[in-house]
Amino acid sequence: MTTPVVETTNLKKTYMLGKVPVNALQGVNLKVEKGDFLAILGPSGSGKSTLLNMIGALDKPTEGKVFIEGVDVSTLNDNELADLRREIGFVFQFFNLIPRLTAKGNVELTMAIPGLGKSERRKRAEEVLETVGLKERVNHKPAELSGGERQRVAIARALANNAKFLLMDEPTGNIDSKTASGIIELVKGLNKEKDVTIIIVTHDQHIASQAKRTVQMLDGLIIKEEVN
Amino acid sequence: MKVSDVFSYAFGAIRLRKLRAGLTTLGVVIGIAAIVALLSISQGLQDSITEQLQTGFATNTLIVSTGGGFGMGPGAMTATESDFNLLVNYTQIIDEIEDVVMSVAVIQKPGCHIRSGERELKLTVVGVDFAKYANIYSSTFEAESGEIPLDPENETVVVGKRVSDPWKNGTLFCDVDDGVEIVWTTGTLFDAKNETYTGHVAAVLKEIGGFGIGPSDSSVYIPILQAQSFFGTDECDTIIVQLENDDEATIESVSEAIDGAFSGQVSVTSSTAMLDIMSSVFSTVELFLAGIAAISLLVAGIGIMNIMIVSLMERTREIGILKALGMKSRTVLSIFLSEAVIVGLMGAAIGIASGWGLAHVVARVFSGGGGFMPAGDHAAAAGGMTITPVLTPTVFLGAFAFGLIVSVVFALYPAWRASKLKPVEALRYE
Numbered sequence: 001m002t003t004p005v006v007e008t009t010n011l012k013k014t015y016m017l018g019k020v021p022v023n024a025l026q027g028v029n030l031k032v033e034k035g036d037f038l039a040i041l042g043p044s045g046s047g048k049s050t051l052l053n054m055i056g057a058l059d060k061p062t063e064g065k066v067f068i069e070g071v072d073v074s075t076l077n078d079n080e081l082a083d084l085r086r087e088i089g090f091v092f093q094f095f096n097l098i099p100r101l102t103a104k105g106n107v108e109l110t111m112a113i114p115g116l117g118k119s120e121r122r123k124r125a126e127e128v129l130e131t132v133g134l135k136e137r138v139n140h141k142p143a144e145l146s147g148g149e150r151q152r153v154a155i156a157r158a159l160a161n162n163a164k165f166l167l168m169d170e171p172t173g174n175i176d177s178k179t180a181s182g183i184i185e186l187v188k189g190l191n192k193e194k195d196v197t198i199i200i201v202t203h204d205q206h207i208a209s210q211a212k213r214t215v216q217m218l219d220g221l222i223i224k225e226e227v228n
Numbered sequence: 229m230k231v232s233d234v235f236s237y238a239f240g241a242i243r244l245r246k247l248r249a250g251l252t253t254l255g256v257v258i259g260i261a262a263i264v265a266l267l268s269i270s271q272g273l274q275d276s277i278t279e280q281l282q283t284g285f286a287t288n289t290l291i292v293s294t295g296g297g298f299g300m301g302p303g304a305m306t307a308t309e310s311d312f313n314l315l316v317n318y319t320q321i322i323d324e325i326e327d328v329v330m331s332v333a334v335i336q337k338p339g340c341h342i343r344s345g346e347r348e349l350k351l352t353v354v355g356v357d358f359a360k361y362a363n364i365y366s367s368t369f370e371a372e373s374g375e376i377p378l379d380p381e382n383e384t385v386v387v388g389k390r391v392s393d394p395w396k397n398g399t400l401f402c403d404v405d406d407g408v409e410i411v412w413t414t415g416t417l418f419d420a421k422n423e424t425y426t427g428h429v430a431a432v433l434k435e436i437g438g439f440g441i442g443p444s445d446s447s448v449y450i451p452i453l454q455a456q457s458f459f460g461t462d463e464c465d466t467i468i469v470q471l472e473n474d475d476e477a478t479i480e481s482v483s484e485a486i487d488g489a490f491s492g493q494v495s496v497t498s499s500t501a502m503l504d505i506m507s508s509v510f511s512t513v514e515l516f517l518a519g520i521a522a523i524s525l526l527v528a529g530i531g532i533m534n535i536m537i538v539s540l541m542e543r544t545r546e547i548g549i550l551k552a553l554g555m556k557s558r559t560v561l562s563i564f565l566s567e568a569v570i571v572g573l574m575g576a577a578i579g580i581a582s583g584w585g586l587a588h589v590v591a592r593v594f595s596g597g598g599g600f601m602p603a604g605d606h607a608a609a610a611g612g613m614t615i616t617p618v619l620t621p622t623v624f625l626g627a628f629a630f631g632l633i634v635s636v637v638f639a640l641y642p643a644w645r646a647s648k649l650k651p652v653e654a655l656r657y658e
């Protein structure tokens with residue numbers, strides 16, 4: 001068996017709200033293999049985003065470990081964490097695009113950070129924007145794009161650096177259902193045709209049914225796992 | 229991330245907030261402009277004063293007075309309040325001293341009126357021995373038209389350029405061979421007596437442009453003997469002493485000898501001492517002005533810091549995105565510092581240019597251009613001194629460096645705070 005792309009062992013996260021501890025994660029064990037398409041379901045506040053932030057190396061667990069391709073994330077320093085994040089494609093619920101940059105500018109930025117040259121990243125940006133169906137909108141700024149288009153830009157950005165896997169936190173949470181199904185088709189296609197590993201957090205049962213695998217979370221724990 | 233990409237990202241961020249960036253830059257511009265203008269003017273002023281002192285009074289001269297007048301130099305405050313008077317014929321005593329080439333007595337009477345035809349000017353009449361005076365001040369006591377009579381007949385007058393041509397517009401007040409009347413009012417206010425001296429202009433001096441101790445553009449010169457009888461005095465105001473050379477030892481020994489000859493009742497000032505004092509006064513003034521300008525830059529720096537902290541709040545989410553995309557802390561730091569560098573460089577460049585322009589405007593106002601000497605009975609005290617602002621490489625580079633350093637130093641803290649933001653927290657920031 002190969003090393004899983006993502007593995008968490010007994011992952012716990014406790015936030016302090018003033019003096020009140022909030023146990024966002026209470027011991028999550030999860031394995032995601034290469035090429036997997038995992039949907040994480042669960043009510044609001046069940047710890048889905050917290051889990052995704054840990055996997056995406058954006059935050060540190062209180063207890064337990066995250067392994068990315070077998071590497072213990074807790075052993076990495078600040079710079080190594082930054083390097084790791086470059087290889088993870090994070091897609092946020094609120095898109096998180098830089099407003100003053102065009103669609104292409106946003107996608108290029110993610111490649112400029114690891115130091116890719118101008119012409120290469122221009123070419124690659126056009127390529128991934130075409131993949132997500134935004135060929136005609138490359139020079140538009142986020143404010144000039146619809147919610148669905150913005151989310152496509154965010155996905156294009158996540159794809160640009162040939163990420164090890166995509167993390168999507170309710171990518172369809174802020175767009176209408178028709179646009180959402182377009183996004184889902186896109187994500188499904190990426191998984192199917194390009195073998196991109198995908199972890200997606202969603203409320204949407206329809207999206208979950210498209211995934212290869214779903215896990216159900218409640219109160220910081222995985223309570224149910226099923227393979228579609 | 230490549231340096232060029234860091235800069236273009238920083239530049240884009242600045243362009244987004246043009247007004248704010250403009251105002252921040254303006255702070256730096258004003259500070260730098262003030263520094264450059266002040267320093268280049270004072271440098272120019274210093275240069276022109278030094279130059280004029282050097283032409284106006286050769287370095288191998290001493291000035292003897294009864295004190296007060298030139299009592300600036302070290303050891304020059306020896307004059308007392310006794311009724312010691314400096315007499316014209318004391319030149320004979322001074323001439324005996326070793327290393328003295330010659331000495332010339334100068335009688336100066338300010339506030340005399342000179343009349344030519346219908347017109348009248350109020351100015352200083354100077355009585356000197358033309359031959360000796362011309363010898364000491366060979367480069368300035370020199371005729372432009374006419375000839376300075378070395379053995380003057382009675383009632384000869386030599387006038388400065390500004391006396392002949394006070395309005396600088398071709399309308400001459402008097403010219404060579406014109407007859408002029410000098411009126412000197414003596415006595416008290418209620419019992420005034422006018423003495424009149426009638427003479428003819430033998431020579432007009434070439435323009436000196438200085439205000440030094442030597443000849444001046446706005447004085448009228450009459451032979452010393454005439455001055456003595458006209459003003460009814462044997463006293464003079466100063467005696468100029470020409471030395472064999474300008475060695476410090478010579479200056480010292482002659483100064484001491486003169487001091488001794490008059491039992492310490494005169495003050496002796498050397499021209500080199502004057503120059504030294506002038507330049508030390510100037511460095512003090514310069515330092516003071518630069519200090520004021522530096523404070524304005526400091527204020528600009530605090531402005532930069534303030535704006536960057538505000539901008540940091542606004543951009544917290546952006547920083548979160550950058551970090552989530554894998555940007556390193558030091559790159560975030562360099563983006564923020566680059567913004568400060570851009571502001572600093574632009575501010576310094578614009579500041580130097582506008583400071584330089586401002587210096588020229590101020591210099592022109594100071595230099596007086598034309599019409600400085602109004603018609604009527606006011607005569608220009610100083611001739612038309614011209615100041616040419618001087619921008620030394622030190623000031624130029626210093627201004628650049630200072631603008632840059634101030635911007636960067638005050639950006640350090642906000643930039644550091646930005647770089648330390650945690651990605652999740654920054655992303656949660658509304």
Ligand SMILES: Nc1ncnc2c1ncn2[C@@H]1O[C@H](COP(=O)(O)OP(=O)(O)O)[C@@H](O)[C@H]1O
Nearest residue numbers: 015016022024043044045046047048049050051
């Ligand atoms: N930074 C934080 N500080 C305090 N509490 C937090 C923080 N982030 C999340 N939480 C809490 O942790 C719990 C899980 O949150 P989250 O992972 O965002 O849930 P989900 O994404 O499933 O809606 C919630 O109770 C939430 O209030």
Ligand SMILES: [Mg+2]
Nearest residue numbers: 048049050169
């Ligand atoms: Mg969430």
